[in-house]
Amino acid sequence: MIARTITVLLLWMAAATVCSEAAAVIHHDLQVELYPQEHRFSAQDTLTLPPDRPDTVMFRLHEGLAPRLHAPGMKIARLAPEGPYGSYRVSLPPGQNRLVLSYGGRLHHPLDAPEKEYARGLRGSPGQISPQGVYLTGDSLWYPHIEDELLTFSLRIKMPPGWQAVSQGSRTRSKDGETTWAIASSQEQIFLIAGPFTEYLGPAGQVQAMVFLRRPEAQLAQTYLTATARYIEMYETLIGSYPYDKFALVENWWESGFGMPSFTLLGPRVIRFPFILHSSYPHEILHNWWGNSVYPRYAAGNWAEGLTAYLADHLLQEQRAEGAQYRQSVLQKYTDYVSSQKDFPLIEFTGRHSSASEAVGYGKTMMFFHMLRRQIGDRMFIEALQVFYRGYRFKTADFSDLQKTFEMVAGQPLETLFAQWVRRTGAPQLTIELARVRAEGEGYVIEAVLRQRQPGPPYALDVPLVLTLAGETAARSAVVPLRDRMHKVTLSSTLPPLRLDVDPHYHLFRKLDRAEIPPALSQVFGAEQITVVLPAAAAAEQMKAYQAFAQSLAHSGPERVTAVFDRELDRLPADGSVVLLGWENRFRETARTAAAGYGASISDGQAALDGKTFPRQAHSVVFTLRHPDNAGLVVAWIAADPPAALAGLARKLPHYHKYSYLAFEGREPQNLAKGRWPVLDSPMTLFFTEARPAMGSLPQEAPLATLPAASAAGN
Ligand SMILES: [Zn+2]
Incomplete structure (x- = not known):
């Protein structure tokens, strides 16, 4: 009863103090006509400004749209051009807060080139109107932008017969060739997507689930309608009610992964990958809570x-009991891609444009929330998320608003946590050293020393330790507060200790030691420089394909790629990671020796790993191994047959960056095997016996939320 009263009181305080002030909102009443064949549109926008406006309004609009004002006594003046848009000034008579603008013209920009080195670099465009479809966002400046204020709108679109248009909010009218969308809650920008779509509808609780496909495919649509209902139900239970009336999956005409308020725009290949239903799709749905209704204040960091x-x-990995593995790959990505020059604090993250910015802005921020959850416990964490959502829905919020909310709900100061993870650059680096184990009375005492080795002041860390004892299958866990550079740990047990593991499930954001990381392709793509060693003995056609492959590596990550023939080298360079190409490579023996350490084999006619054999003919194999002369670097051996498979490998490998080994078949090539080598010599583990036994088991951690059964949702 007391606990309940306190909860209610806290919620009341949250409601009273968490809310930021309601922002002034501009309303657009837009009527648009699309002429896709001519790459142009025409529009009329009736703008209603907040009543306390100054008499002069400035707005920006895409070049060449010739805005005209419909009002006696008001003037529009064009200001000096400032880039790819026009700036205009309108003087309003006193008391007037409404203006009507007509404009129109061509708006068509080609797709951007994807960012170099960036495996996820999907393409975008500042705006397109074409026979394939229409893609207009705030960046297109297709409607008048007045400062950076939030807005509401209604949008009537006329378009060719057989076309459909999608925007935020609710569809209030729809007939062939004409649709109206409207939204009364504050938005950052107005999206207009249109094309020749087939539409599918389904229920998702109180929400309308919609699918817009570019060709009819009822089964695919049904899969997405069902998934939409399940995810919305899960997140409504976890966070609070879904903020819009509908959620739509919209098929784009180029490969993309965009999450807009109340819809997502995914590429044609992307939506047909089955794993998207458990990865990008829930991510884009969840953005309706974080990013598309609670808006980050980008200048203070995109949380x-x-x-x-x-x-x-x-969460989806956690539900499959693979949370620890997921966190390990997040830490590995940070360790592999983020050099100290590329690092920055979370308050400076706006959006990802490289693997390094993704490793910080997504990876480190994700780990920050994980540590926050562990500090205050699941119940408080969920409650704080709910209070934060209620308080900031359709408003902007930054890390300090998160801090205020979480402190209030948890009833504890969280300044140290926010200061060291959000405002400080970098990551702690830990080591453990054994002082001794001694028998004492009936049992044993273990003394070890934990240290922080990163430059700069120590972090305040709660370090998970896991002790495995002889005769017990379950390990014992403890959390040790590490506040200084060094901390002496004393543990006691009645049974003989076998091993001690430091943070084996990767609960802390930290820079991993090389030996904690199985060699993986990310160490090739994330390297500053690599040497590609070509097999001089290869046949001409094969050599041409290998040379083209070496060139493509220069576009997928490393800043400097040097290609040399194997016969020009006495030994492998140890100043950067190395890529060995071909069965014919003189240095294949180096790969064979290193692979043997993981139980994999390479012979003249085949490679074998994980109990499977891959003949040289018609197969491509990739082994990423530790460099024999420098444990911080890798040697990747890549051999392909037929040579034509190399073009496909160049395209596919960046997507397999977290794997140690891969095997493919044919010229496409099709993936047959993928995996990570086991960690054999982690410095985060202390062994007390020669035998190096496996770590004892830990209880399964409960996921923050569970996915409702398919049949229960959406009815
Ligand atoms: Zn996202």
């Missing part, structure tokens, strides 16, 4: 991506 990654990507 929304990391929180979405944590409650979608991480």
Whole structure:
């Protein structure tokens, strides 16, 4: 009873103090006509400004749209051009807060080139009107932008017969060639997507689930309608009611992964990958809570991506009991891609544009929320998320608003946590050293020393320790507060200790030691420089394909790629990671020796790993191994048959960056095997016996939320 009273009181305080002030909102009443064949549109926008406006209004609009004002006594003046848009000034008579603008013209920009080195670099465009479809966002400046204020709108679109248009909010009218969308809650921008779509509808609780496909495919649509209902139900239970009337999956005409308020725009290949239903799709749905209704104040750091990654990507792995593995790959990505020059604090993250910015803005932020959850416990964490959502829905919020909310709900100061993870650059690096184990009385005392080795002041860390004892299958866990550079740990047990593991499930954000990381392709793509060693003995056609492959590596990550023939080298360079190409490579023996350490084999006619054999003919194999002369670097051996498979490998490998080994078949090539080598010599583990036994088991951690059964949702 007391606990209940306190909860109610806290919620009341939250409601009273968490809310930021309601922002002034501009309303657009837009009527648009699309002419896709001519790459142009025409529009009329009736703008209603907040009543306390100054008499002069400035707005920006895409070049060449010739805005005209419909009002006696008002003037429009064009200001000096400032880039790819026009700036205009309108003087309003006193008391007037409404203006009507007509404009129109061509708006068509080609797709951007994807960012170099960036495996996830999907393409975008500042705006397109074409026979394939229409893609207009705030960046397109297709409606008048007045400062950076939030807005509401209604949008009537006329378009060719057989076309459909999608925007935020609710569809209030729809007939062939004409649709109206409207939204009364504050938005950052107005999206207009249109094309020749087939539409599918389904229920998702109180929400309308919609699917817009570019060709009819009822079964695919049904899969998405069902998934939409399940995810919305899960997140409504976890966070609070879904903020819009509908959620739509919209098929784009190029490969993309965009999450807009109340819909997502995914590429044609993307939506047909089955794993998207458990990865990108819930991520984009969850963005309706974080990013598309609670808006990050970008200038103070974009927290929304990391929180979405944590409650979608991480949660789904957690539900499959693979949370620790997921966190390990997040830490590995940070360790591999983020050099000290590329690092920055979370308050400076706006959006990802490289693997390094993704590793910080998504990865470190995600780990920050994980540590916050562990500090205050699941119940408080969930309650704080709910209070934060209620308080900031359709408003902007930054890390300090998160801090205020979480402190209030948890009833404890969280300044240390926010200061060291959000405002400080970098990550702690831990080591453990054994002082001794001694028998004492009936049992044993273990003394070890934990240290922080990163430059700069120590972090305040709660370090998970896991002790495995002889004769017990379950390990024992403890959390040790590490506040200084060094901390002496004393543990006691009645049974003989076998091993002690430091943070084996990766609960802390930290820079991993090389030996904790199985060699993986991310160490090739994340390297500053690599040497590609070509097999001089290869046949001409094969050599041409290998040379083209070496060139493609220069576009997928490393800043400097040097290609040399194997016969020019006495030994492998140890100043950067190395890629060995071909069965014919003189240095194949180096790969064979290193692979043998993991139980994998390479012979003249085949490679074998994981109990499977891959003949040289018609197969491609990739082994990423530790460099024999420098444990911080890798040697990747890549051999392909037929040579034509190399073009496909160049395209596919960046997507397999977290794997140690891969095997493919044919010229496409099709993936047959993938995996990570086991960690054999982690410095985070102390063994007390020669035998190096496996770590004892730990209780399964309960996921933050569970996915409702398919049949229970959406009815
Ligand atoms: Zn996202």
